[in-house]
Amino acid sequence: xxxxxxxxxxxxxxxxxxxxxLAATTQAAEQLKxxxxxxxxxxxxxxxxxxxxxxxxxxxxxxxxxxxxWATWCGPCKFxxxxxxxxQEDWGHERLQIIGVTEEEVDEVRPWVDRNRAQIKYxxxxxxxxxxxxxxxxxxxxSGIPAAFIVGPEGRIQFIGNPNDEKFEQTLIKVxxxxxxxxxxxxxxxxxxDLRKQKQVKNWRQYELIANEIxxxxxxxxxxxxxxxxxxxxxDMQDRDSAYGAATTFVEGRLESxxxxxxxxxxxxxxxxxxxxxxxxxxxALDSAQQAYDRMIEARDQARGLKTIAATHFKRGDVDKAVKxxxxxxxxxxxxxxxxxxxxxxxxxxxxxx
Numbered sequence: 001x002x003x004x005x006x007x008x009x010x011x012x013x014x015x016x017x018x019x020x021x022l023a024a025t026t027q028a029a030e031q032l033k034x035x036x037x038x039x040x041x042x043x044x045x046x047x048x049x050x051x052x053x054x055x056x057x058x059x060x061x062x063x064x065x066x067x068x069x070w071a072t073w074c075g076p077c078k079f080x081x082x083x084x085x086x087x088q089e090d091w092g093h094e095r096l097q098i099i100g101v102t103e104e105e106v107d108e109v110r111p112w113v114d115r116n117r118a119q120i121k122y123x124x125x126x127x128x129x130x131x132x133x134x135x136x137x138x139x140x141x142x143s144g145i146p147a148a149f150i151v152g153p154e155g156r157i158q159f160i161g162n163p164n165d166e167k168f169e170q171t172l173i174k175v176x177x178x179x180x181x182x183x184x185x186x187x188x189x190x191x192x193x194d195l196r197k198q199k200q201v202k203n204w205r206q207y208e209l210i211a212n213e214i215x216x217x218x219x220x221x222x223x224x225x226x227x228x229x230x231x232x233x234x235x236d237m238q239d240r241d242s243a244y245g246a247a248t249t250f251v252e253g254r255l256e257s258x259x260x261x262x263x264x265x266x267x268x269x270x271x272x273x274x275x276x277x278x279x280x281x282x283x284x285a286l287d288s289a290q291q292a293y294d295r296m297i298e299a300r301d302q303a304r305g306l307k308t309i310a311a312t313h314f315k316r317g318d319v320d321k322a323v324k325x326x327x328x329x330x331x332x333x334x335x336x337x338x339x340x341x342x343x344x345x346x347x348x349x350x351x352x353x354x
Contacts, residue, residue, distance in 0.1 A: 076162075080163045090334055096176065178220045235279065269284070303329045
């Protein structure tokens, strides 16, 4: 009996061990993806920049984090360095922390970093095979570099992909502005499907109800939905009073907490081709944009506001004022976007001289 009992226990233990190993393998095989919480315990074997001292990294510290996997031998990785450096300088270390991670040997990486130190404005470190190279890069089933993760202030992954992709910077800026949350967008997807259906059948009461439910989830993330509702009232429902009444409430409620949102509304009023000229309240648009601009502190934000003000002046027919505002916007604009601002300024100048 003892032999049988011992053998049974052995078989049971083996079975349980096998099941545990299978469960562990299954769990390990789960792919890290957008919407997941960032892996905890971010720790690099060696830090090279900003110094050799260990850098404190907390993915839930309220900053936005970018973790980029790269290598000294990778051509596209070198191409991303000035791009990431510019973003780090533009947004500041208080709001954004970019970390470049490689798994190369220290003796290979250190001389390369020393030669290029002047152009690298973000942190660089080396991962062991059991560090972020495993818990991030391999866990996400990635195989090519450069590869970047964007992590929101609450520690949740918002983007995985190539940092040279245009979508990377678009997503990063939205995350920095609090206008993107991958999990929230995923959860709202069924409501957006229903919203489109209600608009197709012109069930405006239900459309407004669903739109307001979506906005209530996060007025910042779903600001475009609230502006869509304004436009729908104005163009599809032909209810100007309701549209601009809601727009006034929108501006009053956002000026202090989210003045950038006011520029989004004004841009829609001024430039959306689906809004006819007689439906545009350009006095309201200009006044709203000016109030939002008065609350801007940083040069990048001021340039953004002046660009909207210039477009509003131009739409009103005040070309000289449009040129003046566009010129000021160009002067304040960061180097990476100056070309766009210059194009607006020169276009308005051409109209002024014709």
